[in-house]
Amino acid sequence: MSFATEPQGGAQPVSHPARGPGDRLTGLFWRNPRLLTALLIAPPLIWLGVVYLGSLAALLLQSFYSIDEFSGVVVREFTLRTYGELFRPANLDIIVRTTTMAASVTLASAVLAFPIAYFAARYARGRWKAAFYLGIMLPLWSSYLVKVYAWKLILAKEGIITWAADSIGATPLLNAALALPVVGGNSLSTSYIGTFLVFVYVWLPYMILPMQAALERVPVSMLEASADLGATPRQTLRRVILPMAMPGVIAGSIFTFSLTLGDYIIPQIVGSSRLFIGQAVYQLQGTAGNIPLAAAFAVVPIVVMLVYLSLAKRQGAFDAL
Amino acid sequence: MRSDRAPRSLTLAAIGGLLFLHLPIVLIFVYAFTTEERTYQFPPPGLTLKWFAVAWHRADIWPPLYLSLRVATVSTAMALVLGTLAAAAMSRARFFGRDQMSLLILLPIALPGIITGMSLRSAFSVMDIPFSTFTIVLGHATFCIVIVYNNAVARFRRLSGPIVEASLDLGANGFQTFWHVILPNLGSALLAGGMLAFALSFDEVIVTTFTAGQQSTLPIWMLNELVRPRQRPVTNVVAIVVFAATFVPILIAYYLTRTGHETAGGGK
Amino acid sequence: MTHAVEFQGVVRRFGSVFAVDHVDLAIEEGTFFAMLGPSGSGKTTCLRLISGFEKPDAGTVRIFGQDMGAVPPNLRHVNTVFQDYALFPHMNVRDNVAYGLMVRGVPRAARNTQAEDMLALVKLDGFADRKPGQLSGGQRQRVALARALVGQPRVLLLDEPLGALDLKLREAMQDELKALQKRLGITFVFVTHDQGEALSMADRLAVFSNGKIAQIGTPADIYDRPRTRFVADFVGSSNVLPPEMTQALGGPARWSSLRPEALHLAPAADTPLKGRVTGLRYLGAGTRLTITLPAASQVGTDLPGVEIAALVPTDQPLPEHGSEVGLKFAPSALHLMEGA
Numbered sequence: 001m002s003f004a005t006e007p008q009g010g011a012q013p014v015s016h017p018a019r020g021p022g023d024r025l026t027g028l029f030w031r032n033p034r035l036l037t038a039l040l041i042a043p044p045l046i047w048l049g050v051v052y053l054g055s056l057a058a059l060l061l062q063s064f065y066s067i068d069e070f071s072g073v074v075v076r077e078f079t080l081r082t083y084g085e086l087f088r089p090a091n092l093d094i095i096v097r098t099t100t101m102a103a104s105v106t107l108a109s110a111v112l113a114f115p116i117a118y119f120a121a122r123y124a125r126g127r128w129k130a131a132f133y134l135g136i137m138l139p140l141w142s143s144y145l146v147k148v149y150a151w152k153l154i155l156a157k158e159g160i161i162t163w164a165a166d167s168i169g170a171t172p173l174l175n176a177a178l179a180l181p182v183v184g185g186n187s188l189s190t191s192y193i194g195t196f197l198v199f200v201y202v203w204l205p206y207m208i209l210p211m212q213a214a215l216e217r218v219p220v221s222m223l224e225a226s227a228d229l230g231a232t233p234r235q236t237l238r239r240v241i242l243p244m245a246m247p248g249v250i251a252g253s254i255f256t257f258s259l260t261l262g263d264y265i266i267p268q269i270v271g272s273s274r275l276f277i278g279q280a281v282y283q284l285q286g287t288a289g290n291i292p293l294a295a296a297f298a299v300v301p302i303v304v305m306l307v308y309l310s311l312a313k314r315q316g317a318f319d320a321l
Numbered sequence: 322m323r324s325d326r327a328p329r330s331l332t333l334a335a336i337g338g339l340l341f342l343h344l345p346i347v348l349i350f351v352y353a354f355t356t357e358e359r360t361y362q363f364p365p366p367g368l369t370l371k372w373f374a375v376a377w378h379r380a381d382i383w384p385p386l387y388l389s390l391r392v393a394t395v396s397t398a399m400a401l402v403l404g405t406l407a408a409a410a411m412s413r414a415r416f417f418g419r420d421q422m423s424l425l426i427l428l429p430i431a432l433p434g435i436i437t438g439m440s441l442r443s444a445f446s447v448m449d450i451p452f453s454t455f456t457i458v459l460g461h462a463t464f465c466i467v468i469v470y471n472n473a474v475a476r477f478r479r480l481s482g483p484i485v486e487a488s489l490d491l492g493a494n495g496f497q498t499f500w501h502v503i504l505p506n507l508g509s510a511l512l513a514g515g516m517l518a519f520a521l522s523f524d525e526v527i528v529t530t531f532t533a534g535q536q537s538t539l540p541i542w543m544l545n546e547l548v549r550p551r552q553r554p555v556t557n558v559v560a561i562v563v564f565a566a567t568f569v570p571i572l573i574a575y576y577l578t579r580t581g582h583e584t585a586g587g588g589k
Numbered sequence: 590m591t592h593a594v595e596f597q598g599v600v601r602r603f604g605s606v607f608a609v610d611h612v613d614l615a616i617e618e619g620t621f622f623a624m625l626g627p628s629g630s631g632k633t634t635c636l637r638l639i640s641g642f643e644k645p646d647a648g649t650v651r652i653f654g655q656d657m658g659a660v661p662p663n664l665r666h667v668n669t670v671f672q673d674y675a676l677f678p679h680m681n682v683r684d685n686v687a688y689g690l691m692v693r694g695v696p697r698a699a700r701n702t703q704a705e706d707m708l709a710l711v712k713l714d715g716f717a718d719r720k721p722g723q724l725s726g727g728q729r730q731r732v733a734l735a736r737a738l739v740g741q742p743r744v745l746l747l748d749e750p751l752g753a754l755d756l757k758l759r760e761a762m763q764d765e766l767k768a769l770q771k772r773l774g775i776t777f778v779f780v781t782h783d784q785g786e787a788l789s790m791a792d793r794l795a796v797f798s799n800g801k802i803a804q805i806g807t808p809a810d811i812y813d814r815p816r817t818r819f820v821a822d823f824v825g826s827s828n829v830l831p832p833e834m835t836q837a838l839g840g841p842a843r844w845s846s847l848r849p850e851a852l853h854l855a856p857a858a859d860t861p862l863k864g865r866v867t868g869l870r871y872l873g874a875g876t877r878l879t880i881t882l883p884a885a886s887q888v889g890t891d892l893p894g895v896e897i898a899a900l901v902p903t904d905q906p907l908p909e910h911g912s913e914v915g916l917k918f919a920p921s922a923l924h925l926m927e928g929a
Contacts, residue, residue: 295443
């Protein structure tokens with residue numbers, strides 16, 4: 001072609017004319033970049049704003065309504081009476097029970113998650129790294145209901161744990177655990193111990209991932225520096241690794257805490273007949289038809305989480321998310 | 322490769338932890354073959370394949386399966402559109418209300434499902450909306466947006482700089498750039514996000530119980546079987562189906578995004 | 590006459606920072622023009638104002654006399670070689686180069702021919718079916734160049750195009766780029782922070798500092814006659830002398846510059862300018878001496894420990910570290926600068 005050998009004259013134009021709506025719109029968006037951003041954001045914003053925030057508003061609205069005790073009809077008038085009902089001993093019991101469970105589950109998850117997260121972050125390389133990643137990711141994503149069901153099988157009176165305890169002669173130990181007041185029960189699948197185990201199992205990956213992310217950020221040279229300065233492995237763990245893992249623990253605890261607070265399937269399938277917040281919400285909106293009280297109950301996890309989040313924020317937990 | 326090795330106790334604890342996460346799921350498979358149908362006796366007294374045939378012929382399983390597939394498909398499609406738009410907007414320059422928007426996208430999955438469910442239930446009650454497939458989709462699409470968004474936004478951020486400018490510089494307009502440059506590079510991230518959204522929707526039970534009314538998705542069918550069991554091994558067969566329907570998309574999503582810097586699933 | 594590129598009072602602000610602060614600039618057609626400056630000096634923003642990825646907050650940008658104020662990047666007949674090449678990773682080399690033709694509707698056969706001609710021009714025949722990921726840095730650079738040139742732009746913009754290459758390849762590419770520009774006659778606007786690159790390639794260059802042009806001229810102008818201390822400091826390795834020192838050396842009380850190669854060693858007894866050798870650095874073509882002048886030398890300066898650099902050619906004997914040496918220079922070599 002001629003272009004490669006001959007110097008250019010002024011033959012070519014300096015700009016091209018717009019060739020249709022595509023070019024004209026591109027020009028419009030170039031002159032007003034905010035217009036494009038606004039057009040892009042509008043559909044998801046409207047969806048989430050109307051469907052989600054609208055629903056949250058409806059939830060709050062419902063929680064300020066009350067129910068007529070005789071007719072069972074929702075009275076659409078503003079009142080704080082429904083919130084007042086939360087403070088009845090039976091309801092307060094439910095709130096305390098759920099919050100205690102959420103705290104214990106969070107604590108246990110953190111303890112169990114640490115070796116996995118630390119190993120995956122510090123020692124796993126190459127294929128092992130991928131194996132660990134998938135090994136944590138698959139249980140996280142695989143069917144929630146199937147996982148809960150699996151534990152119903154494990155904890156059943158005639159199930160694998162009873163069988164295992166029997167095989168190694170630990171049955172007295174199991175019976176002793178079940179005989180404990182409050183947390184014990186007829187079998188593991190009808191006791192708080194069972195509920196607790198399933199909660200820990202189901203939410204554990206949510207603790208491992210942020211913890212691992214936090215630990216990945218600890219440079220090996222820092223650990224070597226600690227050892228070089230004369231710290232024992234135990235001191236390095238206590239003074240360097242654990243503090244560095246803390247933001248991850250807090251980020252993970254937000255998940256475990258919040259998920260436990262709001263769950264109603266696990267205590268329904270594995271556990272005693274005493275209610276958790278989630279079950280109360282579910283029963284109140286369903287069979288009892290008391291939507292206002294159900295809504296007020298649903299506001300409780302929000303409030304607990306907001307308090308927890310504001311505490312976590314001060315610890316810098318959100319940097320690790 | 323580093324020369325240092327993990328202490329044996331740490332290795333054992335880590336592998337033990339991984340086994341703890343995986344072994345229970347194996348049991349689901351074992352119990353699908355048991356000959357005992359009234360209890361969860363372990364070890365199973367005998368093994369049989371008949372429950373797969375029984376499940377196949379149970380008429381009450383198919384409608385929930387179809388409903389779940391329909392809901393997951395429609396929700397995923399909606400989440401793909403809305404999540405991609407959100408990611409495209411958020412990866413552009415800072416704008417007023419950007420942080421609030423990212424919180425809003427995250428909220429449906431950050432708050433417990435029961436709150437999302439109860440909120441939608443309240444809204445349907447306030448506005449007298451009858452339960453339908455649409456009410457289920459409304460909830461599912463809402464929490465699936467964040468899944469697609471998380472997968473797309475990192476890729477968008479990488480894309481939005483040089484190669485998009487290169488395309489414009491070479492004379493392509495915005496639509497040509499989207500078609501020839503952005504979409505081919507975004508494709509695998511969107512596919513991964515869509516897979517995960519599908520898996521999440523197909524398996525969802527907490528929000529669904531509040532938005533389904535009398536309808537039954539496959540997870541709701543399973544939940545009913547758990548509370549009032551009939552043929553227990555049939556439930557296991559269905560559990561295997563549900564497990565596979567979530568497991569396979571997750572694996573695909575993982576392999577689609579493995580080579581990139583972002584890997585699918587971190588945001589659940 | 591019309592210039593290829595013309596800036597008039599161009600301002601680009603990011604928040605309260607002036608990235609480009611009232612810049613006036615004219616680039617003649619057919620020149621190889623370099624924009625030189627440290628990072629954050631505004632040179633890249635100026636390049637993006639020409640390509641259209643930035644819009645001026647005030648002033649006008651003209652290309653061949655036409656105001657670009659309303660012309661988006663895709664309609665400007667200007668192409669860019671991006672810093673990290675920005676090749677499309679999902680297309681092979683041929684499709685990358687033909688991209689600009691494709692979006693303008695050139696039929697496949699014609700655009701493939703043109704693309705392959707262009708690849709031949711940058712010596713990449715036979716690479717058309719590879720993906721960018723299978724090329725070396727130097728090869729990617731050539732693809733980026735071919736892709737930008739295939740549409741026959743009126744102005745070619747190059748954003749630190751050699752930054753990612755190793756030294757040897759960089760020098761080879763400098764010669765090639767220069768030859769290519771001569772042959773095509775297209776105006777090249779080249780952004781770099783490497784003063785050696787700018788001096789050796791450009792016909793004219795502008796030195797940027799804090800969003801303003803500190804000096805504009807031929808490489809010789811800039812190198813021999815820096816107008817300000819910043820230019821003298823940034824371009825090359827000149828001795829920058831404070832007014833007291835200039836005065837002591839026989840000039841007026843102004844800042845001045847003195848090239849190391851303009852200083853010649855002389856016996857200490859023969860000259861008032863003398864000091865102790867405190868550093869020797871071998872540079873290949875010569876040795877750079879650091880000479881510390883005494884606190885109150887006979888020159889009359891009372892500035893403590895002023896250091897001055899001198900370049901000794903390889904064929905001359907080197908003084909010992911720590912020995913006292915004298916320095917001489919031609920009076921015309923002392924270049925006076927503006928400002929305090």
